[in-house]
Amino acid sequence: MAGHSKWANIKHRKGAQDKKRAKQFTRAIKEITVAVKEGGGPDPETNPSLRNAVQNAKGVNMPKDTIERAIKKASGADADNYETVTFEGYGPNGIAIFVECTTDNTNRTVASVRSIFSKNAGSLGTNGSLEFLFDKKGVFTLEKESIEKDLDELELELIEGGASKFEKEDEFLTVYTEFTDFGLMSSKLEELELEPKNSEVQRIPINTVELPVDDAIKILNLVEKFEDDDDVQNVYHNLEITDDLIEEMEKQED
Incomplete structure (x- = not known):
């Protein structure tokens, strides 16, 4: 797990670009929608899932009125119907990758995730194969x-x-x-x-795999391709995030 939180926080700090902000907002709105529909209604005081979703939306600097509109829409008859689906597979060098999605079209999501794996020397596995x-x-x-x-x-x-x-x-x-x-x-x-x-x-x-920096960068680029997909909420992997890797990725982002 070494370095994972540090890398996440670096990305969080640098995530102000318009593209990344729009993705963060989309993710936050989906989280709010699911929380309202599955967690117990539109009142954060009585719905812990929604309270948490609102907190996370504030964490990515979503405006208060946007949050309120998302809650109102999720409470209405025209609310989007999302379901949560997960995918498990391997990237290059046997790195395990776990993808969590929130989608209104499972067929589209399956095709997209499978395509990202196959185009980047990875393979989609069966659900449950990486749980351990x-x-x-x-x-x-x-x-x-x-x-x-x-x-x-x-x-x-x-x-x-x-x-x-x-x-x-x-x-x-x-x-x-x-x-x-x-x-x-x-x-x-x-x-x-x-x-x-x-x-x-x-x-x-539970355990991480350390790779040479050049190979590790390919994994993080693959992870970013998943994160750029509109249906993807979270991506997890067991690549060791070393200081050398963070230094190299920071150079590329500057």
Whole structure:
């Protein structure tokens, strides 16, 4: 898992380009829509899934009126009907890739995901074939500047809320919980009046595979192709994100 949160936070920081912002907004609106329809209605106070989706939408700087419109539309008769589908496969050098999608057209999504795998020296596997390579974890990203108390003191309080691991970067504190403690941590953060930049259940690789930088870049470029697809919500993989790889990718993005 080394480097995954750091790389995610670097991408988060650099994700202000119009294309990436539009994708983030689309993803957030889908999350809101699913939360309203499946999580228990349009009131964030009584719908924890929606409360979390709204939090994540704020985390990508979605305007308040856009969030409110998304909730209103999701509550109406003309709301989009989405379903969640997942795909598992391998990229070059045997790197495992898990793709989560939210779609209104499963046939289109299947064709698109299969095409991305096949055009990039990968292969689509059967569902369930990669489950043993990943653990579901709650992941909460806090901006350090929003934290007023001592970090060591805060960590002790968060352990009471189910925190099992912390990762500190320059601007962010990433908190991990067991999947079953996601709701407990959400409640703890509310109690402490801390609003995370992002909070979600992620698939964390149990073991990672380190590749030479040139080969690893091909994997991250493949991951980006998936992330650029409108139906894709999240992509997980077991590539080791090394400091050398981060340095090289930052050079390419500058």
